[in-house]
Amino acid sequence: MTTFLGIPAPRGVGHLRGEHSFPDAARGALADSQLRRNLGHATRTIRGKRANVVGELDDWEQLRLAGSALKAATMARLDEHLERLEREVTARGGTVHWARDANEANAIVTRLVQETGASEVVKVKSMATQEIGLNEALEAAGIEAHETDLAELIVQLGGDLPSHILVPAIHRNRAEIREIFLREMPGVDPELTAEPRRLAMAARAHLRERFLRAKVAISGANFAVADTGTLLVVESEGNGRMCLTLPETLITVMGIEKIVPTWQDLEVFLQLLPRSSTGERMNPYTSAWTGVTPGDGPQAFHLVLLDNGRTAVLGDELGRSALHCIKCSACLNVCPVYERTGGHAYGSVYPGPIGAVLSPQLTGVEDNASLPYASSLCGACFDACPVRIDIPSLLVRLRAQHVDEQRKRRVPSAEAIAMAAASWVMSSPRRFAAAEKASRAGRLLGRRTGRIRTLPPPLSAWTASRDVPRPPAETFREWWARERGGAG
């Protein structure tokens, strides 16, 4: 039994739903050889790095089990941990806001910024604010949001959407980045080359000015420690640290599932996360802050706790494991589908295998119905996931939910009819043998070559690129009956 809890993320706001189904959205990416090359190169490199650093630890499986167990235990008492977090943040001079959905969260943040009188904010990469479309909401209120994570900056300047959880500009190569900078960065050195160091220097000069000017920063959080009301951001570049320390006001938007009860839990996650995500033993910057400290850092701190469909996911006993995700992106980097299509095909800020199970759960499966099918169920994601989320099983489960939704339609789909027919045929050996005999008519095809090269729709999707074996003259059961004399 599942208890109804929460509501799905609202339509029309934020980035959890694509305009096109996955197969349609993927088509462009599949035809883009530059994109395929960029993605193949990047995912292969990071896969190799990850495999090396994971291989170094002889207790990796134990760590994964610990991570998974900690998550399950935390989710089981999420309400208590969240209340604890609220008390501790408040006791240390911060303010906690609860946002039921994207609209509420955007309204809260917009009001908070407006109250400071600022007309621009700096941001450190945050999935939650992308999920709710915060930048667009701020823009509508006349507030400019500057992304400061290098990859986010590339995406923002390029007028693009992120395509990876950790490397949002993974679909771009250096030459493309140089062009974007030359085009969009005011005052950039016209001699800029595509050398990574030169690109980073250009971004740095561009960002420094914004850091020093900004009165308000907006961040996400990788973790929140309920025990002490502490927020943490884990990053590589140090731009996040600038956002977290320089401005006067800091607003953190965090999904409610990011909580851990105690500092000790971080021991596990801070080992799992960097090795799984960037393939490093330790990430360069881990910033932690607790409330406000007079005379040091931001003097006003707000924490926005975001639901946006999460309690609905939590209400599903099996599906809730998708909320265990620590957004390391390991599953993206090992996914053969992601590697070919890139992140935009998923139509949500959460792409790849985890996106294929998380997005439809946050929105309700009918709003992202093609995503659970965007997988060959090869299982590489489960093996890579540092908190052991059984993504293939969740995919199968979501497919079943979708099919059950479809059953309510008055006219069943061709697929549903075919599946029901196949079930009827195959649940009887007599009917199955008869069907095999009938399929031998297929031998009329491909008589010359021994291979069938074209079939009518929907099987034409197969023969577009693959031949089909010609049905044999004798099925196995016929052979068995002839040779061994069994019934058949």
Next chain:
Amino acid sequence: MRIALFLTCLGDALHPEVGRATVTLLERLGHEVVFPTDQTCCGQMHVNTGYQREALPLVRHHVETFEPYDVIVAPSGSCVGCVRHQHAMVARGANDDRLAERAETVASRTYELSELLVDVLGVEDVGAYYPHRVTYHPTCHSLRMLRVADKPLRLLRNVRGMTLLELPESDQCCGFGGTFALKNADTSTAMLADKMRNVLSTGAEVATAGDASCLMHIGGGLSRLRSGTRTVHLAEILASTS
């Protein structure tokens, strides 16, 4: 030992040679093979496409057919994966706990071919002779659902006359994925293209695997390319003698 052969629907209808090879191989090793003629399909396609309700009668039928046997073998990693990991789940989903328990018993007696040979029968050298250049693709479900690890390779390394060629990026999915190949045909084809490139880079005459469905996909692509490399099921290689 008396071993019940679960050939799978695809094996029966399209690849009888795989079933005949499995019988030949096991009989050569001195075992009795029985073919329960009531068998049809494990329901994997239904489960993986979301049709759990339609899968239920297939699960029940499979359990009833194979319940009388102590050892069951299937020359298909993905169908054994379905029996082992999904049958009980489908039964539980339909609130049939009794069927789930029976399914678990059948599952615990069901082995993929290389598992049966190495783990149950304790043989790694089946006395095969196959004078060809061969590369092996470890199908996803054998690799990750069943964790057969290097068992098929251990068997292949003992085949006389054969040159075993290492497949680059062997653990990458070939792109079949059942109805995935139809629903996401373009992505499936892109994955297949890379798998074929890796197979052809080995210079192998034959690509083998423990799953007729993946081989049908890879072989269908290789045939379309007129590549001259063909696919042969692991069972057929192990059954060959001089």
